[in-house]
Amino acid sequence: MLVRNIFFAVVLAVAPVSSAFASGGDTPTPPSQSWQFEEGLFGMYGTYDKAALQRGYKIYREVCSSCHSMKRIYFRNLEALGYNENQIKAIAAEYTVEDGPNEEGDMFDRTAIPSDAFISPFANDNAAKFANGGALPPDLSLITKARANGSNYVYALLTGYEEAPHGADLAQGQHWNKYFAGHKLSMAPPLMDGQVTYEDGTPETLEQYSRDIVQFLTWAADPHMEARKKAGFRVLVFLILFAGIMYAVKKRTWADLH
Ligand code: HEC
Structure with a gap:
């Protein structure tokens, strides 16, 4: 018994240390921000702020999209941000996509339409790496799910650039980031004050x-978050009511049994 307790005590004492090493030593946990999409108990009342989504999309378009693809998002999905059909058509029409082959077997360029996916900045991963000093800018469609604590992490990353500590040797094109595992991030700070105009x-x-x-x-x-939470809430209410009814039924059924 004693041996087992000592064993567990040692495991518990060492676990946080070893996991800290696994995550790159001194990478701090990204601080939790308050997000409208996480409001309520367990985020139950979370909704997306459409104005913020539109501003975020503007930043993606004007800044991030020159390096990062978002292949899983289609122009028509922008409806969720509050854009109407004509606005979406107009946005898509600013882009050109390669389509084909045509009747003669040739690929051709055409104007993008709402059913097209977001246009990737590079033809393939090799081209993306070549343009970024060997580092691949990941597709951002699922990035907040692909990283632990994703939303807080990406926020921390974008605001977490720092002067490299003395003695840290950064290779060409690397930047010191407090929240990136290993700290040496091959992405220059993409955002700074005043860079994107907000109307x-x-x-x-x-x-x-x-x-x-x-x-x-x-x-x-997570485009279906709001619908999912709404459905979850209804199911919860139903289950509570149903439990109450079943309790009443049980009481009644057994009422005469003494
Ligand atoms: C000039 C090109 C460039 C621009 C512009 C750019 N990035 Fe990056 N980004 C990169 C590269 C390259 C990497 C890979 C870095 C690495 O692995 O060291 C990266 C990595 C990332 C990562 C992943 C970090 C991780 O945990 O692996 C996120 C998130 C990210 N960028 C978000 C953004 C956002 C948001 C924007 C727009 C505000 C943006 N980037 C703009 C080149 C760029």
């Missing part, structure tokens, strides 16, 4: 941009 008077700061792009990316990775 609705929202502050044009690094923090606000980061909040907005994170909300957009969270929506992209």
Whole structure:
């Protein structure tokens, strides 16, 4: 018994240390931000802020999309951000896609339409790596799901660039980031104050941009969150009512049994 207790005590004492090493030593946990999509008990009342999603999409378009694809998102999905059909058509029409083959067997370029996926910045991964000093900018469609604590992590990453500590040798194109495992990130700080123009008077700061792009990316990775939470809430109410009814039925059925 004693031996077993000592064994568990040792395991518990060592576990956090070893997991800290596994995550790159001194990578801090991203601080939790308050998000509208996580409001309520267990995030039950969470909804997306459409204005923030639109601003986030603007940042993706004007900044991130020059390196990062979002292959799983289609222009028509932008309806969820509050755009109408004509606005979506107009947005898609700003892009060109390769289509084909035509009757003669040739590929051809045409204007994008709402049923097209977001256009990738590079033809393939090799081209993407070549343009980024050997590092592959990951597709951002599911990034907030692909990383632990994804929304807080991406926010922390975008706002977590720091002066490299003395003695840290960064290779060409690497940047010191507090929240990136290993800290050496092959992405230059993509956002800075005043970089993207907001028409609705929202502050044009690094923090606000980061909040907005994170909300957009969270929506992209989980577009059905609102419907799912609504359904979950209804199921919960139903189960509580049903349990009450069953309790009453049970009481009644056994009422005469003494
Ligand atoms: C100039 C190209 C470039 C731009 C612009 C850019 N990125 Fe990156 N990004 C990269 C590269 C390259 C990597 C891979 C870095 C690595 O693995 O070290 C990366 C990695 C990432 C990662 C993954 C980090 C991880 O945990 O692996 C996220 C998240 C990310 N970028 C978000 C963004 C967002 C959001 C924007 C727009 C605000 C943006 N990036 C703009 C090149 C870019």
